[in-house]
Amino acid sequence: MSDFVERPEQHYAAIPIRATLREWGSVNALIPEVYGWLAERNIPPAGALFYRHVVVGGLTExxxxxxxxxxxxxxxADGRVVAGRKPAGRYAVRIHHGHPDGVAATHEDLVAWATGQGRPPVRDGDVWVGMFESYLTNPDDEPDPDHWRTELAYLV
Structure with a gap:
C-alpha cells in the first residue's frame, strides 16, 4: 500500500559512490564506514540507514x-563523508516486504502509483531530487533478508 506523507527536513551523513548493479557490493561495503564515522564523533543515528539514489543506473550503467x-x-563534512539533508515536503511512500533483490519492482510500482495520482516524483533531468530507500530491519535482529522491510520514499 502506498501513501503520501508530509515530512520535515532531515539532516544526514553519507558517503557518495558511483557503481553498477554488478558492483553493488562496493555500495554495501560503505555501511560500516558511515556508522564508524558517526561513532568516532559521538553522533548518534536518528533513523534508519538509507540509500539516496541520485541517478539510477543498471547492470552496466x-x-x-x-x-x-x-x-x-x-x-x-570530513574526508569521504558528506553532509546532506532530506528535503522537507510531501513524499510518496511504500514499504517493500522481503529480500532487497525484489525492491526494484516496488520502486517501479510506487513511481507508477504516484504518477497516476498526479504527483510524479521530482526530477531534475536524470537526477532524482528526493529518492530514498531506508532499511527498517536490522540484520542483526533479523538475519533472513526475506523478512526485511525497506521503505521507499520519493519527494513528489
Whole structure:
C-alpha cells in the first residue's frame, strides 16, 4: 500500500559512490564506514540507514548513490563523508516486504502509483531530487533478508 506523507527536513551523513548493479557490493561495503564515522564523533543515528539514489543506473550503467544515516543536527563534512539533508515536503511512500533483490519492482510500482495520482516524483533531468530507500530491519535482529522491510520514499 502506498501513501503520501508530509515530512520535515532531515539532516544526514553519507558517503557518495558511483557503481553498477554488478558492483553493488562496493555500495554495501560503505555501511560500516558511515556508522564508524558517526561513532568516532559521538553522533548518534536518528533513523534508519538509507540509500539516496541520485541517478539510477543498471547492470552496466552506474548509479550515483549516497549511503547515509540520518542525524539530529547538521554535520560537518570530513574526508569521504558528506553532509546532506532530506528535503522537507510531501513524499510518496511504500514499504517493500522481503529480500532487497525484489525492491526494484516496488520502486517501479510506487513511481507508477504516484504518477497516476498526479504527483510524479521530482526530477531534475536524470537526477532524482528526493529518492530514498531506508532499511527498517536490522540484520542483526533479523538475519533472513526475506523478512526485511525497506521503505521507499520519493519527494513528489
Amino acid at each position: 552506474k548509479f550515483e548513490v549516497e549511503v547515509g544515516v540520518p542525524v539530529a543536527a547538521p554535520v560537518v
